[in-house]
Amino acid sequence: MAAPVKVYGPTLSTAVSRVLACLLEKDVEFQLVPVNMATGEHKKPEYLKIQPFGQVPAFQDESIAIFESRAICRYICEKHADKGNKNLYSTNPLVKASIEQWLEAEGQTYNPPSSALVFQLAFAPRMNIKQDEESIKLNDQKLSKVLDIYDQRLESSRFLAGDEFTLADLSHLPNTHYLVTVGNRGEAFSSRKNVDRWWNEISSRDSWKKVVEMQKSK
Amino acid sequence: MVMKVHGGVASTATMRVFATLYEKDLEFEFVPVDLRAGEHKKEPFLALNPFGQVPAFEDGDLKLFESRAITRYIAHAYADKGTPLVCEGKPMATVGVWMEVEAHQFDTFASKLQWELVYKPMFGMAMDAAVVEENEPKLAKVLDVYEARLSQSKYLGCDCFTLADLHHLPTLTNLMGTPLKKLFDARPKVSAWVADIMARPAWAKVLAMRSQK
Numbered sequence: 519m520a521a522p523v524k525v526y527g528p529t530l531s532t533a534v535s536r537v538l539a540c541l542l543e544k545d546v547e548f549q550l551v552p553v554n555m556a557t558g559e560h561k562k563p564e565y566l567k568i569q570p571f572g573q574v575p576a577f578q579d580e581s582i583a584i585f586e587s588r589a590i591c592r593y594i595c596e597k598h599a600d601k602g603n604k605n606l607y608s609t610n611p612l613v614k615a616s617i618e619q620w621l622e623a624e625g626q627t628y629n630p631p632s633s634a635l636v637f638q639l640a641f642a643p644r645m646n647i648k649q650d651e652e653s654i655k656l657n658d659q660k661l662s663k664v665l666d667i668y669d670q671r672l673e674s675s676r677f678l679a680g681d682e683f684t685l686a687d688l689s690h691l692p693n694t695h696y697l698v699t700v701g702n703r704g705e706a707f708s709s710r711k712n713v714d715r716w717w718n719e720i721s722s723r724d725s726w727k728k729v730v731e732m733q734k735s736k
Numbered sequence: 737m738v739m740k741v742h743g744g745v746a747s748t749a750t751m752r753v754f755a756t757l758y759e760k761d762l763e764f765e766f767v768p769v770d771l772r773a774g775e776h777k778k779e780p781f782l783a784l785n786p787f788g789q790v791p792a793f794e795d796g797d798l799k800l801f802e803s804r805a806i807t808r809y810i811a812h813a814y815a816d817k818g819t820p821l822v823c824e825g826k827p828m829a830t831v832g833v834w835m836e837v838e839a840h841q842f843d844t845f846a847s848k849l850q851w852e853l854v855y856k857p858m859f860g861m862a863m864d865a866a867v868v869e870e871n872e873p874k875l876a877k878v879l880d881v882y883e884a885r886l887s888q889s890k891y892l893g894c895d896c897f898t899l900a901d902l903h904h905l906p907t908l909t910n911l912m913g914t915p916l917k918k919l920f921d922a923r924p925k926v927s928a929w930v931a932d933i934m935a936r937p938a939w940a941k942v943l944a945m946r947s948q949k
Contacts, residue, residue: 571837571881581826586833586840596829
């Protein structure tokens, strides 16, 4: 039996929590290895060997060491295709194409404004960094436009890529969680009928509840 | 029924898809979208991509948007044709890592620089020197990581040319035509990799499409 896979980084990191949610969905045992970002551990030579950009997460199993949360998620899903949630990253080529499309939409269009807002609203105050009001205003507007398009899509589709919860939906969990809690942006989601339904459904999944619990206990 | 690509010959994202199709020797129909007239922000284009961006792609009944999802689809669906742009098994994990690196580390700074140094002049808009000053060192740091990586691996993802390299071509070509060329020239492994991938015949075909219009 293989040893638990290793995930390096704090649970509070959005990118780390993306990977954790995926591992939980796939029933893959993991070990969390702490990285002390407050002391700059992620920028030190030892850590840079496993993540040359000095960011979290990094990942290792018995055969490989990789980084970039979305690449890690794809790898976990492909390697453990028969475990846990089999619909997460379907092996059917046409379904997979739709998942990839919405995973790219998350990475390229949802992530930039949402992560800028998460930084400004959730992390900057904690780090004693002054909030950039211009950035908040600009990214609120961008996020609003993206959510309008999501609401339209989710009118005719239960989840982003189709009828099943997939990596495309999962990838949105970390940033959105911060936005609707400490970021006070719940209304942006609850005021859009289909987005509201979708967010309630995906954030109620056992895997995500477990991640939130892990974030609280750190 | 032949595959269709809706987009623009000067759109970096559209060019990513053209490059993939040419690498794999696949027939396709190019459907130009009038970006200057805002065609991509209206119906019927929005039915193909609700985000109002090019490219959009059709293969029979399958419709896709997001260039990197389109290239992945083509590379897997037509794995046996032309250049294999992905790998089977374990090497694909590392190719996947460097595809994300292009999308999130390289492109973040490269596209801002490309906008200031290439597109704004094209549209008669003034360049914002502060943006260039902010993003140039950030791109340089990314290229330092690339230099180290390319000292261990012939191409970014593995020892053969894959989507991890190909995805860089449109923006890279743009930046190599600006003073930022110096960032690439200053790093020997990066410089050799740039020269190698830009010299690919499939890429020359993509660039030739621009002079045909």
